Amino acid sequence: MTTLYIAGATAITMNQERRVIDDAVLVVTDDRITAVGTATEIEIPPGAEIIDAHGMIALPGLIDSHAHAGHGLTRNLGAGDVAAWFDVCEAFYTRASTADFWRAEARLSAMERLKAGITTCTMLLGGGSDHYRTETTEAGDLHCAATREFGLRTNLAVGPNQPPFPKKYRSLDLSQDIDVSFEQQLETCRALIESHNDLLDKGTGICLIMPVYQPDEYAQNPDEIRSMCNDVMALRDEFGVLFTQDGHRNGSIALAETLGLCGPDSYFSHSVDLTSEDMEAALRTNTAIVHNPSAIMSIYGRCPVPELLEMGVNVALGSDAAAPDRGYDMFRHMAQCLHYHRRHFRDPAVLMPKQVIEMCTINAAKVLGLETELGSLEVGKKADIVLLDRQKAHLFPPMMPLTTVAQFANAADVDTVIVNGKICMRNRSILVDEAEVLASAAAELDKALRRTGLLHLLVE
Incomplete structure (x- = not known):
């Protein structure tokens, strides 16, 4: 003892x-x-x-309810050109990353989170625009190993990409191009759940994710999208894991309810420019919202946090990870949240310090269903x-x-x-060799940029 x-x-x-x-x-x-x-x-x-x-x-311990694996090595790239940065994410995450890339990025991000006081984080295994590294378990295994090395907790979000399938990837050993199917990605998710889903004690939880669909996107391909939703929800129900989504906006939560994606085990990030139907769907289904005030989507639209809280919707705070223009400093995101909504209402009394601290502590624990534990x-x-x-x-x-x-x-x-x-x-001293973590991250970024011919993106 x-x-x-x-x-x-x-x-x-x-x-x-x-x-x-x-x-x-x-x-x-x-x-x-x-x-x-x-x-x-x-x-x-x-x-x-x-x-x-x-x-x-x-x-x-602070809880970051939405971030991305991989983004630790895409910080700054594009220098404000959002389209260029999204292209980097696609290139890195699907064609130019190796096992060493995912290991180095996971360790770098874990170190940054630890030094920022983030003890628990929901981390999407990829992203940028729904590019998830779930053709095999290797990238997920490496991320979970880094979490355990640093002693933290990560709820790793894994799932399929957007149709059409198959998706073209390059294997992690860079030896061959591979076709990745929806079924293959789902089986990888199953395997990761079976290997790593123990957030409280091992520190590695697994939750499921799938792309967000707008009503017009759904109307173009309703049968396939509904079938994929059914398959992902069946896997969620089989193992009792959580479900998250990245990028809700303007009608997509109301649609998600009709697709069976909402509920007390679901939490949706960004959620900007919501309709009244979206907000009512979140309340009716007890779906949590994750606000990312420092993210690009919060420049393009606004998450109605004060209004959601007033309604009784649970709202948590997320960093949206380390790239392209932010980091894992939850204190920064708390302050940003306050100023963001006070500026919108032109009222310095909108939101209070206690409320934003709640959003990355007890509210975030409720998102995970762990408010009695964390x-x-x-x-x-x-x-x-x-x-x-x-x-x-x-x-x-x-x-x-x-x-x-x-x-x-x-x-x-x-x-x-x-x-x-x-x-x-x-x-501020940790048990891991910080210099080695930093050197490995720098080396892997350089290799990925050279593989993709994107070194010019380092120019400011």
Whole structure:
């Protein structure tokens, strides 16, 4: 049995009362929180390791509800040319990536998330425009291995591409072109579920994904799209996994309801320019929405977060990953969320710091169906804890911790990260060789750019 006694922090518990405790004490026994209170209430257990957290803010481990594997090595590419960046994603993810590429990217992204205090993340195995690396299990296996190496939790979203099939891919050893079928991708998803679906203890969960369809797209190919939806939902129901989608907008949620894709086990990202029918469908089916305020889609349209929250729809926050123009800094995304909607309504009282913290803690845990296990600092929950160093000019004076976290903090302020009761980072030092992770990522990006003839995209 291992015991941690964390003392002196200001604890933002995110419990049902949203209690904030000054000079707090947290006790961790093995993988669980076993006490939350103050030093006058909680004695030091015999043999406990004492962590002096004076001058820090304690938070539940942050949860990023929507990101993309692969994007760690496409950051900046295109220099603002969105079409060029999407072309990079397609080229890398389907034709120019190797096992070493996916391993290096997974480790780079895991390191960035760890150093930003993100203990749990939903990560799509590809993307850019529904290019998922699910012709075999290899890329998914590598991503799960990186998650375990860094001690984090990843809910890996895997699924099929858009029709028509077959899709043209290049094998990961680059030896041959291959035709990838819908059935092949679905069988890969099954195999990944059977191998890796244990988010709470192993740290690797698997959920399913499939492309979003607009009503006009569906009208052109209704029979095949409905058949694919039925097959994906059958697999979801067989294993009881979650279902997510990337890029809902303007009528697509209402259509998704008719296709049987909505429900309490579903969460949909972006969700911009929603119709009233979309919003009502989300509420009626208890489908969660993931808002990505720093993403390109939030430039092209707006997710109606305050309105959805007012209706009673659960809304979580997502980074949308590290590319092309953002990163895994959830503090940045919290602040962006506040300013984004306040600017829309021209009202500085729209949304409050507590609400955006909820969106990447307890609300996000509800998205995963794990609100009794994650998302708050409470007795009995998994010990996923972040300590934020507030002994910095931009976080002073030491007051109003909710505002401090949501509007002034950044990823570099994260000092200590505990996941499942294990210290994964202390004093910003981790157990993995950071220089080796960075060098591998740089080398694999260079190789992929040379394979695709896209080195010119490095020009600003």
